[in-house]
Amino acid sequence: MGEFRENLAQLPLEDQRYLLETLPGFLVSESDTEQLHRLLTDFDFLESRLYLFGIEYLLNDYEEAMHSDVSISSEKLKTLKLIQGAIELSSHILVEDKTQLAGQLWGRLLSFEIPEIQKMLQQAKSWKLTPWLRPIAPSLTPPGGRLLRTFIGHSGWVNAVVVTPGGMIISGSSDNTLKVWNPETGKEISTVTGHTARIRAIALLGDEWVISGSDDFTIKVWNLETTEEFVTLTGHTRAVRAVAALPDGRLISGSSDNTIKVWNLETQTPEITLTGHQGWVNALAVLSETEIISGSSDNTLKIWDLETAEELFTLTGHTGGVRTITTLPERQIVSGSSDNTVKVWNLDSKKAIFTFKGHSKGINAVAVTPDNKRMISAASDNTLKVWNLQTGEELFPLKGHTDSVYAVAVLPDGRLISGSDDFTLKVWSLDTSEELSPLIGHTNRVNAAIVLPEQQVVSSAWDHTIKVWNLNTRKSIYTLKGHTDRVNSVAALPNKRIISASDDHTLKIWSLETAEELLTIEGDNRCIFAVAVTPDGKVAIACLSDQTLKVWNLDTLKEIFTLRGHTDWVSTVTVTPDGKQVISGSFDKTIKVWSLETGEEIATLVGHTGWVKALAVTPDGKRVISGSFDKTIKVWSLETEQELFSLSGHTDWVSSIAVTPDGSLVISASDDNTLKVWDLEMREVIADFTGESSLECCAVAADGVQIIVGEASGRVHFLTLES
Numbered sequence: 001m002g003e004f005r006e007n008l009a010q011l012p013l014e015d016q017r018y019l020l021e022t023l024p025g026f027l028v029s030e031s032d033t034e035q036l037h038r039l040l041t042d043f044d045f046l047e048s049r050l051y052l053f054g055i056e057y058l059l060n061d062y063e064e065a066m067h068s069d070v071s072i073s074s075e076k077l078k079t080l081k082l083i084q085g086a087i088e089l090s091s092h093i094l095v096e097d098k099t100q101l102a103g104q105l106w107g108r109l110l111s112f113e114i115p116e117i118q119k120m121l122q123q124a125k126s127w128k129l130t131p132w133l134r135p136i137a138p139s140l141t142p143p144g145g146r147l148l149r150t151f152i153g154h155s156g157w158v159n160a161v162v163v164t165p166g167g168m169i170i171s172g173s174s175d176n177t178l179k180v181w182n183p184e185t186g187k188e189i190s191t192v193t194g195h196t197a198r199i200r201a202i203a204l205l206g207d208e209w210v211i212s213g214s215d216d217f218t219i220k221v222w223n224l225e226t227t228e229e230f231v232t233l234t235g236h237t238r239a240v241r242a243v244a245a246l247p248d249g250r251l252i253s254g255s256s257d258n259t260i261k262v263w264n265l266e267t268q269t270p271e272i273t274l275t276g277h278q279g280w281v282n283a284l285a286v287l288s289e290t291e292i293i294s295g296s297s298d299n300t301l302k303i304w305d306l307e308t309a310e311e312l313f314t315l316t317g318h319t320g321g322v323r324t325i326t327t328l329p330e331r332q333i334v335s336g337s338s339d340n341t342v343k344v345w346n347l348d349s350k351k352a353i354f355t356f357k358g359h360s361k362g363i364n365a366v367a368v369t370p371d372n373k374r375m376i377s378a379a380s381d382n383t384l385k386v387w388n389l390q391t392g393e394e395l396f397p398l399k400g401h402t403d404s405v406y407a408v409a410v411l412p413d414g415r416l417i418s419g420s421d422d423f424t425l426k427v428w429s430l431d432t433s434e435e436l437s438p439l440i441g442h443t444n445r446v447n448a449a450i451v452l453p454e455q456q457v458v459s460s461a462w463d464h465t466i467k468v469w470n471l472n473t474r475k476s477i478y479t480l481k482g483h484t485d486r487v488n489s490v491a492a493l494p495n496k497r498i499i500s501a502s503d504d505h506t507l508k509i510w511s512l513e514t515a516e517e518l519l520t521i522e523g524d525n526r527c528i529f530a531v532a533v534t535p536d537g538k539v540a541i542a543c544l545s546d547q548t549l550k551v552w553n554l555d556t557l558k559e560i561f562t563l564r565g566h567t568d569w570v571s572t573v574t575v576t577p578d579g580k581q582v583i584s585g586s587f588d589k590t591i592k593v594w595s596l597e598t599g600e601e602i603a604t605l606v607g608h609t610g611w612v613k614a615l616a617v618t619p620d621g622k623r624v625i626s627g628s629f630d631k632t633i634k635v636w637s638l639e640t641e642q643e644l645f646s647l648s649g650h651t652d653w654v655s656s657i658a659v660t661p662d663g664s665l666v667i668s669a670s671d672d673n674t675l676k677v678w679d680l681e682m683r684e685v686i687a688d689f690t691g692e693s694s695l696e697c698c699a700v701a702a703d704g705v706q707i708i709v710g711e712a713s714g715r716v717h718f719l720t721l722e723s
Contacts, residue, residue, distance in 0.1 A: 017052060020045075020048055020049055020052055020053070021052070021053065023039065024036070024039060024040070024049075024061040024064065024065070025064065027039065028064050028065060028068045031071070033071060033072055033076075036065055036072075037065075037072065037076050037079075037080070037116075040061060040062060040065060040080055040083065041079060041080075041083065041116040041117070041119070041120050042120065042123070043102070043105075043120050043121075043123040043124040043127070044123065046058060046083075046087075046101065047098075047101055047102075047127070049061070050094065050098055050101055051098055054095075055087070055091050055094050055095055056185050056187075058087060059084060059087060059088060059091070062080055062081075062083070062084035062087075063084075065080060066080055066081065066084075076116075078114075079114055079116050079117060081143070081144070082109065082112055082114070082117065082142075082143045082144060083105075083109070083117070083120070083143075084143070085142075085143025085144055085148075086104065086105055086108040086109050086142070086143045087104075087105075088143070088148060088149050089104075089108060089140075089141055089143060089147065089148070089149065089150070090104035090105075090108065090140075091149060091150075091186055092149070092150045092151060092152045092186060093690045095186075095187075097688060097690070099129065099130055099132065099688070100132075100688065100689070100690055101124075102124040102125070102127045102132055102134065103132055103133055103134055103135060103689055104140065104690075105120070105121060105124055106121055106124065106125075106134050106135045106136075107135035107138065107139055107140030107717070108138070108140045108141065108142050108143060109121060109138075109142070109143075110135065110137070110138040111138035111142060112142070125722070127722075128722075128723075130686070130687070131677070131686045131687040131721060131722060131723040132687050132688075132689075132721075132722050133675065133677070133687050133688070133689035133707065133719040133720070133721060133722070134719060134720050134721075134722050135689075135717060135718065135719055136474060136706075136718050136719065136720050137440050137474040137717070137718045138440070139440045139441070139715050139716065139717045139718065140691075140692060140715075141400065141692060146396075146398055146428050146429050146430070147398070147400045147426060147427075147428055148415065148426075148427045148428060148429055149186050149426070149427040150186075150400075150424050150425070150426050150427075150692075151169075151181055151186050151188075151424060151425040151426070151427075152423070152424055153179055153181075153188045153191075154171065154173040154175050154177070154179060154423050154424075154425075155173075155175040155423065156173045156174035156175030156176075156198065156423065157173060157174040157198070157403075157404075157406065157420070157421040157423065158171050158172070158173050158406065158407055158419030158420055158421070158423065158424070158425055159172055159173060159174060159198065159199060159200055159201070159406050159407060159419065160172040160199065160200065160201050160202045160406070160407050160419065161202070161407040161408070161409045161417055161418070161419045161425065162202050162203060162204055162210070162409055163183075163409045163410065163411055163412070163417065164204060164207070164224065165207055165412075166207075167183060167411060167412050167413075168180055168181065168182065168183070168189070168224075169181040169182075169183050169409075169411075169417050169425070170202060170210055170224075171202075171407070171419050171425055172199035172200070172201070172202045172212055173198070173199060173419075173423075174198035174199070175198075176193065176195045176196060176197060176198060176199065176214070177191050177192060177193050177195075177199070178191070178192035178199060178202065178210065178212055178222065179191050179192070180192070180224070180227070181425070183411055183415075183417065183427065186427075190227045191227075192222055192227045194220060194222075194229050194232075195212065195214040195216055195218070195220065196214075196216045197214050197215035197216040197239075198214065198215045199212050199213070199214050199215075200213050200214060200215060200239060200240060200241045200242075201213040201240065201241060201242045201243045202243065203243045203244050203245055204245065205221065205245040205249070205251070206245075206249075207224075208223060208224055208225060209221055209222065209223060209224060209230065210222050210224055211243045211244075211245060211251055212243065213239075213240030213241065213242065213243040213253055213255075214239070214240055215239040215240075216239075217234065217236050217237065217238060217239065217240065217255075218232050218233060218234050218236075218240065219232070219233040219236075219240055219243060219251065219253050219263070220232050220233070221233075221251075221265070231265065231268055233251070233253075233263050233268060233270075235261060235269070235270050236253065236255040236257050236259070236261065237255075237257045238255050238256035238257040239255060239256040240253050240254070240255050241254055241255060241256055241280055241281060241282050241283075242254035242255075242281060242282060242283050242284040242294075243284070244284045244285065244286050244292070245286070246262075246286055246289065246292075246306075247286070247288075247289050248289060249265060250262055250263060250264060250265065250271070251263040251265065252284055252286070252292055253284075254280075254281030254282065254283065254284050254294055254296075255280070255281055256280045256281075258275070258277050258278065258279060258280065258281060258296075259273050259274060259275050259277075259281065260273070260274040260277075260281055260284065260292075260294055260304070261273050261274075262274075262306060272306065272309045274294075274304055274309065274311070276302060276311050277294065277296040277298050277300070277302065278296070278298040279296045279297030279298035279299075279321060280296060280297040280321070281294050281295070281296050282295055282296060282297060282321060282322060282323045282324070283295035283322060283323060283324045283325040283335075284325065285325040285326060285327050285333065286327075287303070287327065287331075287333075287347075289306075290305060290306045290307050291303060291304065291305060291306065291312070292304050292306065293325055293327075293333060294325075295321075295322030295323065295324065295325045295335055296321065296322055297321035297322075297338075298321070299316070299318045299319060299320060299321060299322065299337070299339075300314050300315060300316055300318070300322065301314070301315040301318075301322055301325065301333075301335055301345070302314050302315075303315075303347065313350060315335075315345055315350060315352075317343060317352050317355075318335065318337040318339050318341070318343065319337075319339040320337045320338035320339030320340070320362065321337060321338045321362075322335050322336070322337050323336055323337060323338060323362065323363060323364055323365075324336040324363060324364060324365045324366050325366075326366050326367060326368055328344070328368060328372055328389070329372060331346065331347040331348055332344060332345060332346055332347065332353070333345050333347065334366050334368065334375055335366075336362075336363030336364065336365065336366045336377055336379075337362065337363055338362035338363070339362070340357070340359045340360065340361060340362055340363065340379070341355050341356060341357050341359075341363070342355070342356040342363055342366060342375070342377050342387070343355050343356070344356075344375075344389070354389075354392040355392075356375075356377065356385075356387050356392060356394070358385055358394050359377065359379040359381050359383070359385060360379075360381040361379050361380035361381040361404070362379060362380045363377050363378070363379050364378050364379060364380060364404065364405060364406045364407070365377070365378040365405070365406060365407050365408045366378070366408070367408045367409055367410050367416070368389070368410070369410055369414065369430070370410065370414070372389065373388070373389055373390065374386055374387065374388060374389060374395065374430070375387045375389050376398075376408050376410070376416060377408075378405035378406065378407065378408040378418055379404070379405060380404040380405075381404075382399070382401050382402060382403060382404060382405060382420075383397045383398060383399050383401070383405065384397065384398040384401075384405055384408060384416070384418055384428070385397050385398070386398065386430060398416070398418070398428050400426055400428075400692070400713075401418065401420040401422050401424070401426065402420075402422045402445075402692075402693035402694070402712045402713050403420050403421035403422040404420060404421040405418050405419070405420045405421075406419055406420060406421060407419035407420075411427075414430060414431065415427055415428060415429055415430070416428040416429075416430060422693060422712075440474070440715060440716055440717075440718075441459070441461075441467075441710070441711070441713075441714045441715040441716035442459065442461035442462075442463045442465065442467065442714040442716070443461075443463045443714050444461050444462035444463040444714050445461060445462040445486075445696055445710075445711075445712045445713075445714065446459050446460070446461045446696055446697060446710025446711055446712075446714060446715070446716060447460055447461060447462065447486065447487065447488050447489065447696055447697060447710065448460045448487075448488065448489045448490050448697050448710070449490075449697045449698065449699040449708045449709070449710050449716070450490055450491065450492055450498075450699050451471065451699050451700065451701045451702070451706075451708060452492055452498075452512075453702070454496065454512075455470065455471040455472055456468055456469065456470065456471060456477070456512070457469040457470075457471050457699070457708050457716075457718075458490050458492075458498055458512075459490075459697075459708075459710055459716050460487035460488065460489065460490045460500055461486075461487060461710070461714065462486040462487075463714070464481070464483045464484060464485060464486065464487060464502075465479050465480065465481055465483070465487065466479070466480040466483075466487055466490060466498070466500055466510070467479050467480070467716075468480070468512060468515070469716070471701060471706065471718075474718045478515045480500075480510050480515060480517070482508055482510075482517045483500065483502040483504050483506070483508065484502075484504045485502055485503035485504035485527075486502060486503040486504075487500050487501070487502045488501050488502060488503060488527075488528065488529050488530060489501040489528075489529065489530040489531045490531070491531050491532055491533040491540070492533065492537075493509065493533060493537045493554070494536075494537040495537075496511065496512040496513050497509055497510060497511055497512060497518065497537075498510050498512060499531055499533060499540055499554075500531070501523075501528035501529065501530060501531035501542055501543075502527075502528060503527040503528070505522060505523045505524070505525050505526055505527060505528065506520050506521060506522055506523060506528070507520070507521040507523065507528060507531060507540065507542060507552075508520050508521075509521075509554075519557070521540075521552060521557060523542065523544055523550070524544065524546075524550075526544040526545045526546050527544070527545040528542050528543065528544055528545075529543040529544070529545065529569065529570065529571055529572075530542065530543040530570075530571065530572050530573050531543075531573070532573045532574050532575050532582070533554075533575070534575050534579040534596070535575070535577060535578075535579045536579060537554065538553065538554055538555060539551060539552065539553060539554065539560070539579075539596065540552045540554055541563075541573050541575065541582050541596075542573070543569075543570035543571060543572065543573050543584065544570070545569060547564075547566050547567065547568060547569060547570060547586075548562050548563060548564050548566075548570070549562070549563040549570055549573060549582065549584055549594070550562050550563075551563065551582075551596070551599070560599070561599040562599075563582070563584070563592075563594050563599060563601075565592055565601050565604075566584065566586040566588050566590070566592065567586075567588045568586050568587035568588035568611075569586065569587045570584050570585070570586045570587075571585055571586060571587060571611065571612065571613055572584065572585040572612065572613060572614055572615045573585075573615070574615045574616060574617055574624075575596075575617075576617050576621045576638070577617065577619060577620075577621045578621055579596065580595070580596055580597065581593055581594065581595060581596060581602065581638075582594040582596055583615055583617065583624050584615075585612030585613065585614070585615045585626055586611070586612055587611040587612075589606075589608045589609065589610060589611060589612060589628075590604050590605065590606055590608075590612065591604070591605040591608075591612055591615070591624065591626055591636070592604050592605070593605070593624075593638065593641070603641040605624075605626075605636050605641060605643070607634055607643045607646075608626065608628040608629075608630050608632070608634065609628075609630040610628045610629030610630030610631070610653065611628060611629040611653075612626050612627075612628050612629075613627055613628060613629060613653060613654060613655055613656075614626065614627035614628075614654055614655060614656045614657040614668075615627075615657060616657040616658055616659045616666070617638075617659075618659055618663045619659065619661060619662070619663045620663060621638065622637065622638055622639060623635055623636060623637060623638060623644070624636045624638055625657050625659065625666055626657070627653075627654025627655065627656065627657045627668055627670075628653065628654055629653040629654075630653075631648070631650045631651065631652060631653060631654065631670075632646050632647065632648050632650075632654070633646065633647040633648075633650075633654055633657065633666065633668055633678070634646050634647075635647070635680070645683060647666075647668075647678055647683060649676060649685055650668065650670040650672050650674065650676065651670075651672040652670055652671035652672035652694070653670065653671045654668050654669070654670050655669050655670055655671055655694065655695060655696050655697065656668070656669040656695070656696065656697040656698045657669075657698075658698045658699050658700045658707075659700070660700050660704040661700075661702055661704050662704060663680070664679065664680060664681065665677055665678065665679060665680065665686075665704070666678040666680055667698050667700055667707055668698070669695035669696065669697060669698040669709055669710075670694070670695060671694040671695075672694070673690050673691050673692070673693060673694055673695060674688055674689065674690050674691070674695065675688065675689040675690075675691070675695055675698060675707070675709050675717075675719070676688055677707075677721060686723075687721060687723075689709070689717070689719055691709065691711045691713075691715065691717060692711065692713055692715070693711050693712040693713040694711070694712040695709055695710070695711055695712075696710050696711060696712055697709070697710040698710070704721075705720055705721045706718065706719070706720050706721075707719045707720070707721065
């Protein structure tokens, strides 16, 4: 127990609460720098303050300390900023689960060799309120970089975002809702419902109203204060993909029906319908009271005169659909396209001034800083890029989303807000000069991880590579390159070898001693989703994209037989400890048990209501454990071929399952970003860890305590179970 907690425990409970509530403010008022710094670097205080008063009280303590008249040295100020930044980066997690404070601080602050921070982490290590998962490598985004905060709440893609003049954030999603957020607290203020299909576009109408366009073919106008629907406009025959407001209060909309409509809110009817595009109208911008510009999937931009309802001229130059437009002073505009470029156009010369190249996938949104000196592009390559509008130079990327970025807007203070297909919004700083990212891992989604007896870890990823790690140092030893597509699975072989399965239709066997590829097995021009090996290392079983499993003799490299019976892709496979049975899980929602001696199906286990994504067998060979898209984990008896019980707790699909060597604990990784440790006897979760994106795979070391987790961001987390 720390000194602060010992002193606090001597007081009556009522006095403890009063002290925790008032002490930071009192120390600020008394200019007691030394005590204030000690308090804000004390884990016991942080935990107690968080539990009693919440995350925003805690963050406010640091704000008051750093922006008061209290004189704090630059070294101490840096320490407080780092701790505050770590808490802010973790705020969306701590709001949901306060028990993760210790783990989040370890994962974000471990790399900072500052005595007060290291002392605080050691203090946190002794936390024993519940078992917890402690990162033993700095694998979470550290503070001090450009990413400031993450907002979670949408259950679908975030397709659009705007910022009100007062600084409130509004987002539109494929979950059919609009959400209003407070950018300072990250809290959701309200949720607006009414659309019956995904919201594609949102725009502001004055200070009190927001416009939304949806795949339900409608445009809705909402009152921001009451969140009540004011009016629904119907008339488009396909999805509404763009909306904007004219200075006189009329609305404009662009649709997948290739038209643009100008709406009168009083009559609730379109005054004008503009036709001319040969593709979807994806983007709209207002140039003046009488001029608008549109961007279309026909690769063009068109400028229209609203008084004559005629097209003035067309801008051509993009080689892909135009998805986004924004305006600049002096009759210039910015357009982003599916051709991976952004162009700046001069409307008087009708020519492109700059073409910005750098994204590897299509541009979905653009925004410009208030001084018109920098432009931000959001793309399907999961990144945002910041550009100098005067020189056309790329300044820096913003990395942190794990799926396509579809929306970006600038907050009044110059920060950015972005929305992504990963269901999150993120807040970024453009003033930070450095990008900090631990990236202990790969450059893309980590699909599989295994632990070898030689104290090594092997991970495979969508970046086409396999990495070999030292389990003790948590450092990459080397990278195996040779696959030409996603590497989906790895398994251990005798004599310090491994086998890998890939979307490039091959299995490859590698030597871990020489770090070289030994041989390749072709998979009949089918993607190979998973591979397992018998305990003696002589037989490999692979899941192919033609709904079959193939069994190879690894000595002769000949196919022994093909296992047929699943009616959809086979996504996962494992082998019983005696090497006699193969167990497979499929998108057909079933688990099948096969004889490796005869190649015949022994049993089909039915019970999941979603795709079976993960399998593991207990060390005694008596039970198989499955994880599914139905968000559950099921435990089955291989002897009776019956479901024993089900474990529920994940809020999204279960991607991976591992079992400790003694068979007492099950570890599950999920697309809900969490890793859970389950006690099989008690049938309950005993520890959690939340990553920064969906967790794709997990493995457990021979000690049953160290756990390795692969993430969609490419990170590899090394955790230890503290109990």
